Amino acid sequence: xxEAVSALQGASFNAGIAEVRELGLRGMIxxxxxxxxxxxxxxxxxxxxxxxxxxxxxxxDDDGAAWMSPDELLLMVPHADVLSTIETLNASLKGTHxxxxxxxxxRAVFEVFGPHAREVMAKLAPVDFSPDAFKMGMFRRSRLAxxxxxxxxxxxxxxxxxxxxxxxxxxxxxxxxxxxxxxxxDAL
Amino acid sequence: MLILECPCCGVSGEETEFHAxxxxxxxxxxxxxxDDQFEEYLFMRENPHGVHFERWRHNNGCGKWFxxxxxxxxxxxxxxxxxxxxxxxxxxxDAISARRPGWSWRNFS
Ligand SMILES: [Zn+2]
Numbered sequence: 001x002x003e004a005v006s007a008l009q010g011a012s013f014n015a016g017i018a019e020v021r022e023l024g025l026r027g028m029i030x031x032x033x034x035x036x037x038x039x040x041x042x043x044x045x046x047x048x049x050x051x052x053x054x055x056x057x058x059x060x061d062d063d064g065a066a067w068m069s070p071d072e073l074l075l076m077v078p079h080a081d082v083l084s085t086i087e088t089l090n091a092s093l094k095g096t097h098x099x100x101x102x103x104x105x106x107r108a109v110f111e112v113f114g115p116h117a118r119e120v121m122a123k124l125a126p127v128d129f130s131p132d133a134f135k136m137g138m139f140r141r142s143r144l145a146x147x148x149x150x151x152x153x154x155x156x157x158x159x160x161x162x163x164x165x166x167x168x169x170x171x172x173x174x175x176x177x178x179x180x181x182x183x184x185x186d187a188l
Numbered sequence: 189m190l191i192l193e194c195p196c197c198g199v200s201g202e203e204t205e206f207h208a209x210x211x212x213x214x215x216x217x218x219x220x221x222x223d224d225q226f227e228e229y230l231f232m233r234e235n236p237h238g239v240h241f242e243r244w245r246h247n248n249g250c251g252k253w254f255x256x257x258x259x260x261x262x263x264x265x266x267x268x269x270x271x272x273x274x275x276x277x278x279x280x281x282d283a284i285s286a287r288r289p290g291w292s293w294r295n296f297s
Binding site: 054055126127140141142143 | 196197198199201202204205247248249250251252
């Protein structure tokens with residue numbers, strides 16, 4: 001048997017203006033289909049409680065659904081529940097045009113938290129992170145420096161960042177450097 | 189720096205979140221076309237000072253293709269619109285006319 005491990009096995013950086021932590025394994029399913037389809041809405045509600053509005057994330061405990069595009073959601077469940085969730089989706093969406101793919105091990109997840117978390121993010125993404133512009137519940141796909149990433153706030157001053165697993169180390173270094181001690185900008 | 193609003197996901201982003209996909213509204217001449225038509229499709233492009241129509245992809249975002257109408261000299265964006273169309277919609281043409289009266293581009297004006 002083998003044991004699944006996340007890319008950086010929980011690496012963390014605590015010596016700067018914000019803390020950076022790799023969150024470990026998270027079950028992730030790409031669900032593509034017609035987001036107005038009744039069967040699909042019902043299936044997603046069973047997992048995340050509701051269908052997220054465009055550019056938002058719906059969270060329910062550890063589970064959630066993020067709006068990726070007009071025909072795509074990212075479903076999040078505990079890593080151990082991915083295969084059974086996909087089986088459930090396949091059964092409940094039978095006959096509709098859809099795709100449910102397990103992307104858990106193709107992703108890395110980070111948390112950036114602390115009073116300067118917004119600044120750390122703002123140094124890396126071409127996105128307005130001022131408190132009036134980027135709010136709780138919003139979900140944004142963009143880039144952090146050179147790589148694509150998606151992010152949202154779990155709570156005020158705590159961002160969750162999802163990127164491709166192949167760039168996990170780059171992402172960790174990037175976030176840690178942007179959070180290095182003494183690098184406050186105090187612009188937000 | 190261009191600021192584009194993706195008509196698919198509604199995000200307003202600057203150009204590094206997007207990828208330029210070349211001239212818009214090309215007719216893809218292929219089987220059954222003449223050599224001249226095929227040459228036109230492969231090589232002949234507009235290179236205007238002013239109003240221009242392009243395809244863009246929201247590659248660091250929702251991943252969808254769309255169209256943009258903009259000015260090549262000032263980088264003003266007149267509007268963005270759906271990829272699934274052969275010509276700019278009326279509201280885009282009207283928006284351009286408001287800013288650049290008398291404009292024309294290929295067969296559009
Ligand atoms: Zn988009």
